[in-house]
Amino acid sequence: MLELTETFKALGDPTRLRILRLVGEARLNVSEVVSLVGVAQSSVSHHLTKLKALELIREERQGGFTYYSLMVDEKAPLWPLIRLAKDAPDEHGDLARLTELLQRREDALTLNEKLLEPGQSWRLWASALASLLPPLDVVDFGCGTGVLTVELARWARHVTAIDHNPAALDKARAEAGRLGLRNITFLEADLKALPLESGAQDLVVLSQSLHHVGASDRVLAEGARLLRPGGRMVVLELMPHDEQWVRSRLGHQHLGFEPAALQNAMRAAGLETPTLVAAPRDAASPFKAFLLTGTRPLAPALPPPAPLRPSPLAPRAP
Ligand SMILES: C[S@@+](CC[C@H](N)C(=O)[O-])C[C@H]1O[C@@H](n2cnc3c(N)ncnc32)[C@H](O)[C@@H]1O
The missing domain is CATH 1.10.10.10 (Winged helix-like DNA-binding domain superfamily/Winged helix DNA-binding domain)
Structure with missing residues (x-):
């Protein structure tokens, strides 16, 4: 109460x-x-x-x-x-x-x-994380107009940016000049046969360029050849899709790749543990991207020493 x-x-x-x-x-x-x-x-x-x-x-x-x-x-x-x-x-x-x-x-x-959640600050996060990397020598396979090239050049020691399209290379050069980036070498060449020394690069990136080349296994082999032992290859590609128009309008030779097939192709090129990172589908796009990373193996370890045998020349015990 x-x-x-x-x-x-x-x-x-x-x-x-x-x-x-x-x-x-x-x-x-x-x-x-x-x-x-x-x-x-x-x-x-x-x-x-x-x-x-x-x-x-x-x-x-x-x-x-x-x-x-x-x-x-x-x-x-x-x-x-x-x-x-x-x-x-x-x-x-x-x-x-x-x-x-x-x-x-x-x-x-x-x-x-x-305004503030990571979506707005991805670029800052990317720069912050990249600043933790050691200085790397990077090759950008199929750099196009250099959108990715200039981002790589912000933290790499040196970037070799390759494309067979001279007009795209001109644009990439202009953008690098505008940003004052001096650590990029632009190279007009075919990704299937590159005039570059073997085993001198830390990282090869292929961002949506592999689907432009019929002989994608040759491109992967060239990428693997350029890497130092322990060097990495990163491939950004599209999942298989049915957008046929990209053949005539964008010059695509492959309508995406099965990640497992590309993993096998990377292994065949001599790269170890190709690892998949799948991206969520962007609802506005008919394409879905994925990343594969692979490593060029370190030099094989020397075989263990054979067990010691008494030398025939050693003095005998009395
Ligand atoms: C879709 S663009 C990718 C641009 C850039 N990597 C990016 O992610 O923004 C593909 C580029 O690969 C280039 N390419 C295609 N086949 C090539 C080949 N065999 N040799 C050199 N470059 C090639 C094209 O000229 C084009 O600029």
């Missing part, structure tokens, strides 16, 4: 009832409640403490804030009282302000994702 009297007494305050109704609609922190009921923070804190002591609301910590929500549900004996508070006329327009507040919360979340 005493508890009931206390509860009735506590709910006899109109501001407290308004607060109870608001936290019954949404989980709110103190500043939010203050902005909704328009009374001083000290007064709101006092009301919240009272409602918590009566076990009408609960308190939870999240992200440095304390949030309050209704603790009583429809099965509780006090529910009819809460129902009355919920259904009372909204003379102060609390519920309309609450709707606005919840909308602002939602907008802030969406905006935050748009």
Whole structure:
């Protein structure tokens, strides 16, 4: 009975009832409640403490804030009282302000994702992670207009950018010049037979260039030949697809690749442990990309020494 009297007494305050109704609609922190009921923070804190002591609301910590929500549900004996508070006329327009507040919360979340989440900072992350790499000698197979080349050149010791299309190379050269990148050598050549020394490169990248060449195994073999022992090849390719138009309009020779088939081709080119990283499908594109990385094996270890035998020339024990 005493508890009931206390509860009735506590709910006899109109501001407290308004607060109870608001936290019954949404989980709110103190500043939010203050902005909704328009009374001083000290007064709101006092009301919240009272409602918590009566076990009408609960308190939870999240992200440095304390949030309050209704603790009583429809099965509780006090529910009819809460129902009355919920259904009372909204003379102060609390519920309309609450709707606005919840909308602002939602907008802030969406905006935050748009502006600040990794999707907006991939380039920074890529540069930060690349700065951890040792200085590498890189070859960009089929560099096109050099979009990837210039990114590689930001952290590589040297990039050899190869393409057989002189117009694309001119554009790539111009972009590198504009960015002041001086560690790129542009080479007009056929990826199937390159005028480059064997075993002198740390990394060969093929970004969507393999599907342009009929004899893709020859290209992979050339890439493997250029690598130092322990050097890596990274291939970005498309999954098999049915977009026939890319043959005539873009000059594709392959409608994508089965990753397992390309893994086998990399092994056949002498690369070890080709490892697959699949990308999620971009709903707006009919193409799905994947990455394969492979390593040129280190020089084979020397065979273990044969067990020692007594030399025929060794002096015999007397
Ligand atoms: C789709 S583009 C890729 C551009 C760049 N790698 C990228 O990811 O942005 C393919 C490029 O490969 C080049 N290419 C195709 N076959 C080639 C070959 N046999 N030798 C040299 N370059 C070739 C094309 O000229 C084209 O610029």
